[in-house]
Amino acid sequence: MARKVVVTGLGATTPIGGDVPTLWQNALKGVSGVRRLTDDWVEQFDLPVKIAARLTVPAEEVLSRVEMKRMDPSTQYGVIAAREAWKDAGIENVDHDRLAVAFATGIGGVWTLLNGWDTLKEKGPRRVLPMTVPMLMPNGVAAAVSLDLGARAGAHTPVSACASGTEAMSVGQELIRSGKADVVMVGGAEAAIHPMPIAAFASMQALSKRNDDPEAASRPYDIDRDGFVMGEGAGALVLEAEEHALARGARIYAELAGTSVTADAYHITAPDPEGLGATRALKAAMFDARVQPEDIVHVNAHATSTPVGDKPEYTALKAALGSHVDNVGVSATKSQMGHLLGASGAVEAVLTVLAVHERMAPATINLDNQDPEIPLDVVTTARDLPEGDIVALSNSFGFGGHNAVIVIRSR
Amino acid sequence: MASNEEILAGLAEIINEETGLATDAVELDKSFTDDLDIDSISMMTIVVNAEEKFGVRIPDEEVKNLSTVGDAVNFISQAQA
Numbered sequence: 001m002a003r004k005v006v007v008t009g010l011g012a013t014t015p016i017g018g019d020v021p022t023l024w025q026n027a028l029k030g031v032s033g034v035r036r037l038t039d040d041w042v043e044q045f046d047l048p049v050k051i052a053a054r055l056t057v058p059a060e061e062v063l064s065r066v067e068m069k070r071m072d073p074s075t076q077y078g079v080i081a082a083r084e085a086w087k088d089a090g091i092e093n094v095d096h097d098r099l100a101v102a103f104a105t106g107i108g109g110v111w112t113l114l115n116g117w118d119t120l121k122e123k124g125p126r127r128v129l130p131m132t133v134p135m136l137m138p139n140g141v142a143a144a145v146s147l148d149l150g151a152r153a154g155a156h157t158p159v160s161a162c163a164s165g166t167e168a169m170s171v172g173q174e175l176i177r178s179g180k181a182d183v184v185m186v187g188g189a190e191a192a193i194h195p196m197p198i199a200a201f202a203s204m205q206a207l208s209k210r211n212d213d214p215e216a217a218s219r220p221y222d223i224d225r226d227g228f229v230m231g232e233g234a235g236a237l238v239l240e241a242e243e244h245a246l247a248r249g250a251r252i253y254a255e256l257a258g259t260s261v262t263a264d265a266y267h268i269t270a271p272d273p274e275g276l277g278a279t280r281a282l283k284a285a286m287f288d289a290r291v292q293p294e295d296i297v298h299v300n301a302h303a304t305s306t307p308v309g310d311k312p313e314y315t316a317l318k319a320a321l322g323s324h325v326d327n328v329g330v331s332a333t334k335s336q337m338g339h340l341l342g343a344s345g346a347v348e349a350v351l352t353v354l355a356v357h358e359r360m361a362p363a364t365i366n367l368d369n370q371d372p373e374i375p376l377d378v379v380t381t382a383r384d385l386p387e388g389d390i391v392a393l394s395n396s397f398g399f400g401g402h403n404a405v406i407v408i409r410s411r
Numbered sequence: 412m413a414s415n416e417e418i419l420a421g422l423a424e425i426i427n428e429e430t431g432l433a434t435d436a437v438e439l440d441k442s443f444t445d446d447l448d449i450d451s452i453s454m455m456t457i458v459v460n461a462e463e464k465f466g467v468r469i470p471d472e473e474v475k476n477l478s479t480v481g482d483a484v485n486f487i488s489q490a491q492a
Contacts, residue, residue: 066431126462130455 009089018057106342165345258289
């Protein structure tokens with residue numbers, strides 16, 4: 001019998017809340033964190049996309065000046081979320097050789113990389129700061145969190161574009177199941193609201209151009225959706241071997257009962273229109289958790305609000321859950337906070353754990369005219385989930401054909 | 412041309428910005444490594460910032476000879492002369 005993995009701590013900093021209690025309150029209420037960007041570079045480059053979802057609590061309000069200088073924004077966000085999760089878990093004694101980190105990012109230290117390039121061009125090589133490399137490397141977040149916690153059982157960095165945060169859950173689960181760690185800080189962080197990534201995503205027609213109505217721009221499943229909105233932030237969860245959590249009398253939010261990761265091997269960016277890779281991921285995750293489609297009561301969908309992306313996820317859910325898909329309340333929380341790329345799976349895992357723990361599915365906003373080709377039961381106002389044993393899923397898919405699914409079971 | 416007092420004050424500001432150390436902890440006889448706990452990466456950042464602030468060049472091979480704050484003040488003072 002595999003070791004059970006439970007969730008005992010949660011942390012987040014997001015466009016709809018700088019900590020978990022605020023995030024959760026707003027996710028239930030249904031608010032938009034998307035705003036018109038006021039940075040000089042929006043006009044300077046005449047960016048076609050002028051909206052994004054920024055953190056509600058800037059990192060400089062949480063971290064010291066020296067920490068800010070020594071960390072890329074992505075690492076700042078990751079450390080903020082991880083500290084909240086660690087405090088929330090209340091672990092007083094831990095064998096640091098059995099404490100690991102699996103902290104994902106989609107892009108990594110893009111601000112540091114591009115600032116360093118600007119400095120090189122404008123001022124020459126001497127002025128490129130010595131901290132540039134440790135700040136730009138994608139493992140910088142995992143390394144900083146490991147250093148912060150004294151986690152010595154490995155610091156891993158799953159990188160699978162927008163599936164990264166969910167893949168981190170899978171890595172953490174495996175570390176505990178295999179006996180290599182007893183406690184793992186898992187999560188994801190992203191800070192890519194910079195003109196270059198915005199221009200690049202816009203160039204591939206992935207972003208919403210609803211510049212005059214930012215709060216309505218992220219609208220998964222709506223017939224008028226026109227792309228995703230870039231968000232930023234981080235989510236973090238403390239995963240713990242069940243016996244370790246029970247021995248210290250920990251508060252257990254839920255069980256991470258199953259995970260899976262698959263690859264489409266279909267196209268570098270387009271999702272398989274039949275959703276075959278996603279279907280396999282859903283089925284494999286449910287098998288891993290030993291649950292049946294009828295056990296599922298809630299799905300936190302990937303649902304980014306792109307015209308081509310939202311439908312294959314429905315196709316996959318229908319294939320994996322059969323007719324039971326009609327009985328499942330689906331929340332598309334990117335409608336509220338935009339798409340946090342490599343952090344999205346981690347923040348959505350936090351929301352899915354809370355949904356199961358609090359027995360309440362968060363709201364999906366901006367669904368005015370539901371796409372008739374996606375007849376899901378979308379949760380538009382926060383909805384009660386049933387009593388008894390319940391199970392929820394959270395999906396993430398990423399450019400490169402990455403599919404990752406987690407299964408959360410109530411305790 | 413900055414006086415030695417001005418160079419010390421400027422260095423203290425740079426060190427404070429980089430490490431968070433209080434400016435009055437930065438004294439002439441303090442060792443960068445043993446007293447101020449400044450690692451090699453921070454030292455290079457401080458050197459590059461000092462070059463810009465005082466308009467001097469501090470060659471890489473010279474940095475290892477700057478063991479105390481006073482050594483750095485003297486080097487910058489002479490380089491400015």
